[in-house]
Amino acid sequence: MVPEEERKKKKDNKKKKPGDPEEEEEEEEESDEDEELKKDLESDDIGDILDDLKSIQPEQIPDEFRQKSGQ
Amino acid sequence: MAIPKLCGIENEFGFSVFDAAGKQLENDSYLEAAYRFVAYFLAHEKAIRYDLAKESRRRDIDGDDEEETETLLERTHRLLIESLTTGADGFLANGARFYLDAHHPEYSTPECLTPLELVVHDKASELVMLEAARLFSYQLAGNQHRVFVHKNNSDGNSHSYGCHLNVLLKRELVDSNFKYLVKQYIPFQISRIILIGGGKLGAENNRSVCQFQISQRADFFEKLVSQNTVEKRPIFNTRDEPHADPKKYFRLHDISSDSLMCEQAIFLKVALSQVVLAMIEDGFLKDNVLPKNPVEAMARISRDLSFKDGILLETGKKMTGLEILRCYLMQSKKYLAENPMSDQHILAVGQALELLNQLEQNPLATAGKLDWTTAWKIAESRPEQAKQNLLAFREIYPRGYYWELVKRGKICRLVSDEEIALAKLSPSINTRAYLRSEMIKKFGLAIRDMSWSLFSVKIGGQLKVLEADNPLLAKAEADMLLSNLEI
Numbered sequence: 001m002v003p004e005e006e007r008k009k010k011k012d013n014k015k016k017k018p019g020d021p022e023e024e025e026e027e028e029e030e031s032d033e034d035e036e037l038k039k040d041l042e043s044d045d046i047g048d049i050l051d052d053l054k055s056i057q058p059e060q061i062p063d064e065f066r067q068k069s070g071q
Numbered sequence: 072m073a074i075p076k077l078c079g080i081e082n083e084f085g086f087s088v089f090d091a092a093g094k095q096l097e098n099d100s101y102l103e104a105a106y107r108f109v110a111y112f113l114a115h116e117k118a119i120r121y122d123l124a125k126e127s128r129r130r131d132i133d134g135d136d137e138e139e140t141e142t143l144l145e146r147t148h149r150l151l152i153e154s155l156t157t158g159a160d161g162f163l164a165n166g167a168r169f170y171l172d173a174h175h176p177e178y179s180t181p182e183c184l185t186p187l188e189l190v191v192h193d194k195a196s197e198l199v200m201l202e203a204a205r206l207f208s209y210q211l212a213g214n215q216h217r218v219f220v221h222k223n224n225s226d227g228n229s230h231s232y233g234c235h236l237n238v239l240l241k242r243e244l245v246d247s248n249f250k251y252l253v254k255q256y257i258p259f260q261i262s263r264i265i266l267i268g269g270g271k272l273g274a275e276n277n278r279s280v281c282q283f284q285i286s287q288r289a290d291f292f293e294k295l296v297s298q299n300t301v302e303k304r305p306i307f308n309t310r311d312e313p314h315a316d317p318k319k320y321f322r323l324h325d326i327s328s329d330s331l332m333c334e335q336a337i338f339l340k341v342a343l344s345q346v347v348l349a350m351i352e353d354g355f356l357k358d359n360v361l362p363k364n365p366v367e368a369m370a371r372i373s374r375d376l377s378f379k380d381g382i383l384l385e386t387g388k389k390m391t392g393l394e395i396l397r398c399y400l401m402q403s404k405k406y407l408a409e410n411p412m413s414d415q416h417i418l419a420v421g422q423a424l425e426l427l428n429q430l431e432q433n434p435l436a437t438a439g440k441l442d443w444t445t446a447w448k449i450a451e452s453r454p455e456q457a458k459q460n461l462l463a464f465r466e467i468y469p470r471g472y473y474w475e476l477v478k479r480g481k482i483c484r485l486v487s488d489e490e491i492a493l494a495k496l497s498p499s500i501n502t503r504a505y506l507r508s509e510m511i512k513k514f515g516l517a518i519r520d521m522s523w524s525l526f527s528v529k530i531g532g533q534l535k536v537l538e539a540d541n542p543l544l545a546k547a548e549a550d551m552l553l554s555n556l557e558i
Contacts, residue, residue, distance in 0.1 A: 046438070046481065047452030050460055053475050061087070061219050061462055064095060068174035070083045070232025071148070071300035071326065 073352035073410075076345035077239040077502060077542050079182050080193050080337075082330050083175035083232040084200055085221035085465075091214065102174070104207075108218070109159040109171045111210055112203035118161030119511050121168055122520040123153060131298040132245060132309035140298070148173050148301045162521055164511050165496055166504030167192070169199060175232045176200065176220070181504030182542050186342035186415050188499045191486045193337050195494035197222060200467045222330045223465040224287040227458070229275040231291040233300065234330040236344060238323045239542060242313075244352050245321045253296060253307050255351045258360045259344075260306055260327045261369035262396035264289060265430065266423055267340040268373065269329035269465075270446030272457055281374045283450055285443045287329045289373035292366055300326055306365060314523035316540040323348065327369075332465060332473040334485040335422070335440040342419030346403045346412060355406050360395050361385045368392070376447075378431060393427060400424050439476070440483045503542045506549035510537075513553065530557065 088096045088104045096104050112118075130136055141149065151173045160170035166181030178199055180192035200220045208218055225231045244252055268285035278290040297305040310324045311317075325344070331337045350356050361384060362368035368382045372392030381389035390398075403420045429437050430444075438448040449464055449472070450457040463472040476482050498504035503524070510518060510526050519534065520527045527536045535556055539549075 046448050046476070049476065049479055049481070050449065050453050050456070050472070053463070053472055054456070061459070061466075065085075065087060065219075065226055065462060066095065066228055067085050067087070067226040067230045067232060068101075069230045069301065070172060070175045070177075071235070 073349035074239065074241055075184060075543060076349055076412075077182050077184055078189055078341060078345060079180045079237045080189060080196075080341075081177060081179045081233070081235040081237070082193070082196055082222060083172055083177045083224075083234070084330075084467075085219075085223050085226065085232065086174075086176050087219045087221075089217045089219075091216070096216075104216075105171055105174065105176060106159050107210065108203055108207045109169060109176050111206050112199070113159065113161040113163075113169060115206055116161075116163055117515060118163050118169065119515075119518050119521045120157070121160040121162055121170065122522050122525075123160070126312070126314070126522045130311045132249065132311045142299065142302060144302045145299060162507060162511060163199070163495075164508060165192075165195070165494060166498040166507040166511075167196070167199075168523075169203075176203065181498035181507070182502040183499050183504075184501045185413060185499075186338050186345065186419060187486065189341045190334050190337045191490050191494045192498075193331070194334065194486065194491045197467050198491060198495050204467065220467045221462060221465045222332060222467060223271075223462075224269060224329050225271065225275055225291070227271070227273065227275070229277075231275070231288060231304075233288070233326050234328055236323075236325040236328055236340065238325065238344060238348050239315070240321045240323050240348060241352055242317065242319055242321050245311075248354075251354075252351055254359065254361050255356045256347065257295065257306055257365050258362065258395050259347045259399050260325070261289075261362070261365055261372055262392045262399070263328070263340070263343060264369070264373055264443075265378070265393055265396055266343070266426060266441060267328055267331065267336050268441075268443040269331060270443030270450075270461075272450060272461060278370050279374070283376070283447055284373045285376070286369075286373040288327065289369045292327060292369055295365055306369065315542045320542065329442070330465075331442050333440060333442045333445060333482060335483045336442050338415075338485055339419055339423055339426075342416050343399075343403065343423060346406065346416050346420065347399055349410070349412060350402060350406045353406075353410065355410075356402060358398060358402075359384070359386055360390060360398055362395075376434065393431065397424070397427055400427070439481050445476075445482070500546040501543075503539050503544040503549070505546050506537075506539055506544060506552065509549065509553055528556065 086105055162168055168179040170177055178196040183189040183192055204218050204220050224234060264286040269287040270285060271287045272283055274281050274290060276290045291304050292306045293303045294305040296307045296309060298309045299305060300308060306327050308324050308326045313320045313322045328340055363383045363385055371380050375392060378391050378393040381391055383389055400420055400423050407417050407420060426437055434444050435448050438445045446461055446464060449460050453460055498508045514528045518528045524540050525538055527534055537552060
């Protein structure tokens with residue numbers, strides 16, 4: 001299932017592009033995009049997601065992560 | 072007949088603060104930061120101070136006062152907790168307790184009856200950590216400290232901190248059939264990690280080398296049975312602190328499982344443990360599948376990623392960890408057919424059996440449902456960044472990878488975000504937590520003392536005390552007690 005916010009984000013991004021196509025074409029493209037997104041989400045892509053996350057998350061914990069013992 | 076298996080989860084969170092130069096705070100500066108992390112949040116939430124002095128003294132199962140028999144390290148740990156109770160230990164509006172347990176922020180969920188209720192409340196603990204982290208960062212704005220909170224159980228350097236599952240048992244089971252309880256529960260504790268392990272890189276605590284293992288905690292158990300929790304940890308902990316009528320109830324303080332991110336795994340942990348303990352209470356289990364050396368067996372099961380390692384049992388037979396666990400699940404199926412508990416328990420046993428089949432075929436196919444296989448997949452996907460990525464998987468939202476995987480549809484969900492947000496404010500109405508929560512909402516700062524089972528409040532200049540030693544107390548009775556208070 002494609003999350004609604006992903007669809008909306010894609011749709012919004014597309015709206016910002018100059019020279020929007022006619023409404024009919026838009027619907028057709030939207031369906032292609034849905035398919036593409038669906039394929040992305042269904043593929044075995046945890047590795048790809050990790051790459052993506054690395055690029056959007058600058059705050060990685062420093063290497064010397066240490067904790068005190070607890071219970 | 073077994074009593075309802077009321078339960079709760081305590082998570083000690085990994086907490087670290089780095090200064091502007093990237094140096095991790097240690098010793099006093101760390102303790103001060105951890106104290107503030109908890110205290111700011113409790114003050115912000117107008118939490119009610121937990122009164123440790125009102126709690127009955129901690130005892131061991133054989134009646135010994137724990138304070139008389141504890142080791143030096145256990146004593147130091149307890150005294151540190153006691154010294155921190157002012158300001159950094161309180162009950163929240165949902166009846167949960169949030170506090171600084173020596174060196175770790177800890178969250179004890181309110182009492183829950185059903186597995187799904189506890190899934191929701193365990194996930195709500197992450198929301199509390201998130202809000203506490205935001206508040207803490209806000210208070211420290213300008214000094215460029217960076218704060219990290221992890222829902223994990225070890226730092227990879229042989230320091231472990233716990234996740235404790237608490238389950239209500241009949242006192243008579245412990246008094247008259249303790250050996251049976253231990254003998255039947257331990258094989259389940261050490262084999263259930265196959266479904267509910269957190270997954271981690273490498274070995275710790277001087278255990279045999281491995282690249283990846285199923286459980287975060289398995290390497291830290293060194294004894295079979297004892298009262299300890301800080302050193303020489305036992306698989307079966309005998310702390311006897313019921314927070315309830317001690318003549319009727321025993322609270323099993325099960326320290327042997329991991330903190331979990333995946334809702335499916337939390338659901339299985341709670342539901343399967345409830346069923347197995349109900350079976351034990353009813354004397355339903357007859358087979359002896361106790362390994363000859365359970366401590367060693369737990370570490371071996373944790374390293375057995377292909378489920379082929381035969382463990383020698385007391386009986387002389389050999390079984391793999393997965394076969395031991397399957398025995399319990401088959402017994403659970405039979406038990407539930409004769410002794411209905413709930414649809415959730417039936418569902419959990421069915422899911423668990425199916426997951427065992429999948430694990431035998433292709434463990435990684437269960438990623439997104441089980442923590443350890445999700446962690447394994449993350450580690451396999453990018454071996455060169457495995458350490459960082461696994462830490463990030465267990466970091467609390469919004470930076471945590473777990474929640475990013477949720478957004479991308481890679482994690483199986485059992486509850487909604489709305490239910491989790493609501494659980495931060497409200498407990499189950501079928502347990503004593505409802506009374507605690509209503510007391511806090513109704514009387515707020517007029518409450519003088521509050522422990523798990525005792526409340527005192529000043530109303531119209533009079534101090535009124537309410538003892539609630541029945542943790543199964545439900546809404547109707549609680550409402551009556553509340554209205555009597557105001558008369």
